[in-house]
Amino acid sequence: MESQNTKYSNPTDEDYNINQDQAIVTRRIQRLSLHLNPVSEHPVFSDSLQLLTCAGRAKINVNVENLSKYMRGKHRDIQERVYEYFNARPDLQTPLEISKDAHRELCMRQLMGLVREAGIRPFKYVVEDPAKYFAIIEAVGSVDMSLGIKMGVQYSLWGGSVLNLGTKKHKDKYFEGIDNMEYPGCFAMTELHHVTNRNSYRFEIISNQCVQMFKAFRLLQLLIRSRDEFIIDTPNDGAIKWWIGNAAVHGKFATVFAKLMLPTHDTKGVSDMGVHAFIVPIRDMKTHEALPGIEIHDCGHKVGLNGVDNGALKFRSVRIPRDNLLNRFGGVSRDGKYTSSLPSINKRFAATLGELVGGRVGLAYSSVGVLKIAVTIAVRYSLLRQQFGPPKQPEISILDYQSQQHKLMPMLASTYAFHFATSHLVEKYSEMKKSHDEELVGDVHTLSAGLKAYVTSYTAKSLSTCREACGGHGYAAVNRFGSLRNDHDIFQTFEGDNTVLLQQVAAYLLKQYKEKFQGGTLTVTWNYLRESMNTYLSQPNPVTSRWEGEDHLRNPNFQLDAFRYRTSRLLQSVAVRLQKHSKTLGGFGAWNRCLNHLLTLAESHIESVILAKFIEAVRSCPDASSRAALKLVCDLYALDRIWNDIGTYRNVDYLAPNKAKAIHKLSEYLSFQVKNIARELVDGFELPDHVTRAPIGTQVAKEAYSQYTQYAGF
Template sequence: MADGVEEQLIAMRGFLDGEVAQRRLDRLASHFSEENILKEEQLSREVCAKLIRRSVNSSVLASLMAGCYPADREKIFNFFINRPDLETPVEIAKTEHRELVYMQLTALVNEGGVNAMKYLMEDPARYFTIMEAVGFIDVSLGIKFGVQFSLWGGSVVNLGTQKHRDKYLEGISNLKYPGCFAMTELHHGSNVQGIQTTATFDRMTDEFVINTPNEGATKWWIGNAAVHGKIASVFARLQLPSPDSHLDTDMGVHAFIVPLRSMEDHSVLPGIEIRDCGYKVGLNGVDNGALRFHNVRIPRDNLLNRFGDVSRDGEYSSTLPTINKRFAATLGELVGGRVGLAYGSVGVLKAACTIAIRYSLIRQQFGPPNKEEISILDYQSQQQKLMPMLSSAYAFNFATEYLVERYAEMKRTHDDDIVADVHALSAGLKAYITSYTAKSLNTCRESCGGHGYAAVNRFGSLRNDHDIFQTFEGDNTVLLQQVAGDLLKQYKRKFEGGALSVTWTYLRDSMTTYLSQTNPVVTHREGYSHLRDPRFQLDAFQYRTARLLHTAALRLRKHSKRLGSFGAWNRCLNHLLTLAESHIESVILAKFTEAIERCEDRNTRKVLNMLRDLYALDRIWKDIGTYRNQDYIAPNKAKAIHRLVEYLSFELKGVAGSLVDGFGIPDVLLRAPIGLQSGQYTEYSHHIGFE
């Protein structure tokens, strides 16, 4: 008999019980034509768990999860392990935290030999590996790193031309030019096209004049601005004086390099006001500031002119014919920030899972009468809080690796279809992963009871530092709308005979499946092997997405006649957000399955399959009402899915410690006493002064 069939039957023995269990086991046995296998296999759940535990190799998992550049990751970890003076203490004031983070960044570049801009330009996968690693040191450091290189450096590289790279790139790389990315304004964040800062060209002096025309145009939440930044990429409306009118011609949003402080004495330059945004809920190691400009003059060459330029005589030129196309091209080049946030959010989730699961394994509470207490992870309620979260961390890891691959391909080819694909995919993954991680951090804290509330155990700082991930680089609700909008474009393409983007090709078959009658045999099928079949799982995810897409298109068409396009969109907004989330879940599941297929270690592949099954079935169960309402899943099948989610959570509990070890986070960097691999209580006691 094939190993896979044997394993399924062994597991089923623990999963089902009673007369119903025996009938189902008999039916499954006859299906595989192995009637005697059940008599030969009399293994309990405990024996099953031991078999699974023996199949887990933490070092293989760690190698798999470390990505393409494990040596770089290890180099960052070792650098900070050997520099305890750079460790962020539990209690630290805002001013000291900012200076410490700047010291960490400076040491990383000047002593650690990290050339972030080189990696960002030549090998994004390497860059994002390092960015995730520094996030384990301090989330504020990860964000400071991203502001300097992804945002400030990325704007110069991606929106400028060779003259800008020649002038600024080396100084950005070695921190001679610490910089800012000044896009967000007090009145405009996600709606970048609505920003009001102006850059008016002065023909007489061959300069742009930067102005903040009103209070609402104040640049706000600008990282690096309050203390360390010397230069900024300022996004403003390019205004060209019209010879035929007293009104200027608005050429849309462009980016300009604007010096903020003196290179010699760091004093604020004339015409520039800088204010400190003050204490935040989290990330107080990042110096966010507010900026106003009063007739600040910059050379014409300071226009980042890749997509639009102004000549000496004030003539505007661009290879792109409209303001909207230039704006889309500009934003398309800035998706690296979203990629970094999605990638970094997975790192935060890994850290939180590691702390919560390790503590849940050692903390004992209650138990059977007159017997020893049991670990809190032995309780079903704790398993179902933490095991789906653990499976999600693995799923997100592989999805963001795929995102980085697509981003690197986009930077290499500049293919328009790939640019559009990465724009939507980065928006969706950033929104979905950061929202999930934010909720999970609360769950982890609660799962660790009172000790989860201690600052030293880091849930508070991780939660507070990560919370803004849901907002910057695009509010999550806005980003999901972008995903929904792109799906509707793909839907239209399908019916017009056009080609679908790579990430959306499944819609071609899924729409056909949705529009046909659901097979009543499949809707009732509840066998263990069927529910754990990745094809069934992906079909279910994609069916839901296809149905939501089809019904969204119909609803929008119906409401547009009466409410107009904006009114119809607003009327269907919750539906559209659900559609976007459903699609992203489908992409994550598909990439998880592909990653498992690439895994060469047979035993590791078995455990990854269990994680994938839990990720998929838990999400199907959480949206079981949708499937039931459409008769896609019959009641008996729904109950079987729920039981299987509980069963997989139970089985994975037995290997949870090895699975979080697979994240490869050193204890000295995790820093939470209750999350250490050993000696948790001793370390925790030492922290408050006991010998």
Template sequence: MQNALSRSNVQALQTTATFDSVTDEFIIDTPNNGAIKWWIGNSTLHGKFATVFARLILPLQGKGGEPADMGIHAFIVPIRDLETHAVLPGIEINDCGHKIGLNGVDNGALRFRSVRIPRDNLLSRFGDVARDGKYTSSLPTINKRFAATLGELVGGRVSLAYSSVGILKVAVTIAVRYALLRQQFGPPKQPEISVLDYQSHQHKLMPMLASAYAFHFARRYLVDKYSEMKKTNDEDISADVHVLSSGLKSYITSYTAKSISICQESCGGHGYAAVNRFGGLRNDHDIFQTFEGDNTVLLQQVAGDLLKQYQQKFKGGTLSVTWNYLRDSMSTYLSQPNPVTARWEGEDHLRDPKFQLDAFRKHMKTLGGFGAWNRCLNHLLTLAESHVEAVILARFIEAVKSRPDAKTREVLKLVCDLYALDRIWKDIGTYRNVDYVAPNKAKAIHKLVDYLSYQVRLVARELVDAFDLPDEVIRAPIGMQSEAYAQYTQCVGF
């Protein structure tokens, strides 16, 4: 059972693990209420062991015989007797109580009062303590050891980003299938039409469907990079995956959280029925924005890395792995806008991947030159979001190009264009302020987004079916592929 860190400033957490050379043990202590470990999964009723992050303290080994603080390390701490299941002495466990969602997860809060564990219970990959109390590590500084230790937690962010895309697919599938099924009004003396034929409904759902596809390819890239990191233990790849997972986890989970509510609203009264799952999806997914790091804090980490990358670029240094595939058009987005291209408004130009990526990167450049961190923090968060969007678009464009089938490429290109231009339109104020997009071009982008939404609507059924989500996963009666109304009426007792 892994400890869920309850504070953003993990490097300053207060739980201590003090080495006792007489007994060859570590003593785990929670010094105050602020250091209690909250939201520990499976702890209140079932967990037998916890992986506890604590400050490693070596008595008499600091300057002047003072205790030496070696920084954050991980320890295996037994919390229950394996035979009787009783909570062990010195361990206090309390239930965190009823939650908004995920109440099937047993979350507890842990306090440690002088809990002794064997020296071998130190997870010593990045730092070890010998029997005589001597400390050794292959990493030279506390900061490097801390980064390596927390790097092992990246998998949690990868899994949350991955799972959030799956939840978005479910919500979009239910909403799109119902919108195709539900008929309302239409031309006088004509049959009613599907609500998805209304431009306003297309404007709600089609960019969301495009985003689900964009996130699908981004998460696949993230998983590939994470697998490469685990295989190679390469320091540069590890640092890159840390930033990439932070950005994608934050961006995707925030987007999905908003999208679930939009999907519910788009289904009218039936969207409010618990059996159609939007309430459960929303409540269970909501914590994804906090799990494994608060989304705002994670975006701050991305922004900090971007500032370092800008500094390296302007000093002639090398770029990290993430930036390698974005640097091809570096000269374009660092240059002044071309007064001619700023006014180009033809469809071929607006659907050109080079224009779309350059626009995303120009957005990043516009937001990148700031001074004091805190005074500009809101701008830096927007910078981080723009970077994540550029990463997602780059992966989507690459996926489109790599499809061997021409028809598949055509459809995916349509979806990719909608994703890119919808994002540009949503930030059109920024592009206008820096004269990157002239007024007529902005109007052309808006018009093209509406047109592309209509084009995607024509293949919306096929696009959600391509997610290949079985009925056991969808479960919402209004989201089934066939006989949706019949199944729904049965659920409510007809």
């Protein structure tokens, strides 16, 4: 395998301008030179990301304060304000046992208190400073996940739809009421029978990801010109708005997505202008009773998140003013004339959904926050709990067992990797909101879909693993694994089912692949795709496939090359398969035949992005001790992922048997090394005990059992 550059540093644009034939020859010479000389003596390792010798050797001394400062960044102060407010208000802390109705009312009081008493106003940050907004959401979700979701519904969905889909008149009218919770609202998109219907999963028409979404949308809005208003109607039960957060109890307004039907003078009678968003009052501002023509029902008890009042909405000829159309992408004059800056229904709907991508960003970011809590509890308990040991010697902690390390240390490494990847996503999202750059829009849409799917699926599995790793005490409700698992589970479905989102990632990669072979310009910022059909898909180098030295395996370029090689192979092979099967099965049939392959491609790409961002974070860390710890964790993340998919690499002779064995051995040793600093690593998340709220996961180990017994009345 050839690397994409001649130094062990991150690739630059200059590297890609080198004549490929000459570059390949040069790289082969250098690889052979490295093979003949000890790697550690070679001058190419003068890079700032020098290989760090594995402790064991010596344990890395981690400055937890510096590590935490680097991890939490500039928004740690606002998170501390959230934590301190709830710590000072025990009456607002969610008890272990609480009914659905009581939890909903508590959740509303929590949100009102945070906004009106603590003075934390998230709404202004939704557009001005999304990174700060997501930091607030993460902290609030750590207190109670239901509260985090309820806040997200109020400000990201209901409020965000007004800011992103409306115009100045809507912002002027609704901003203050949304901000101070006078106008609690909801976001009515999902319908009982239809959510999305993507008929566009075909290799030939990947250019527009949203082309066929919501083809089956049922709810209707009809303009009545003589009254200057719209009539909203639910034509059948399949069109009932379902799972609408804030609808069952507290919401007074709803952003309702419906087909806009305009009267015409021809035989058709009406013209379908596609899906638009409308502000619909659903309850009286004074009496809080449902308004005429609006049926509101409760979706009932859920597996988790019972502090959120999900409801169902049905409309019977409800009249709303024409100005209630959120008309950023399309408006209607009083005489019934429709105008839009976008030429088609599909483009308008794609633009509408594009403005709502922040929900996926928030879920990915918040999911990492949940994983931090679970890993912190599991690691601290595993260090505390002692069980068995050598004969006539003291018992050892369960984290000293290799099996426990195998469960938790790669998970801890992944948590750090996901933190940096989702932080990067938030930065890109913030930049996109300011610049509206088309290249950046495509990147953010794809990366948010991929990270939301990948991270939430990983976290869901990890929550069960953490519970099992803590044995019987992990089963106690007071230690939170059950509630975390139940509340987080729906993250895999929120803002798009994970399987559907991964298909969007695969579709976007195939679009880029196709454009490359049609002579087009790649519009993505993932530079490695530019190299995918030459450097990364050249035949594996028989020399490097056998290298098994620790310095080589821990080199970031080897790790990145391995991840990217796998993605490139998957991309090329699935493109060939789709083209082959489409001749006999058609576009839809070919996509379905290759679906598992496509999902694997998407996950492989996301893992490549995650690793690249982790390596960048290691390089950028200013504190030497923190950088050493992060490098160790990054290496574990990379090698563990390679080993988990070792069959793929062996099947294409990318790794010789001896090298595969060396990777397995080194990943186990790195797990042991990470175990030695596991306490410092979880302390780096800076989650106080009143946030983790699990007796077995307290920072001061000797207090764990004393706190735990108090819950049983001792």
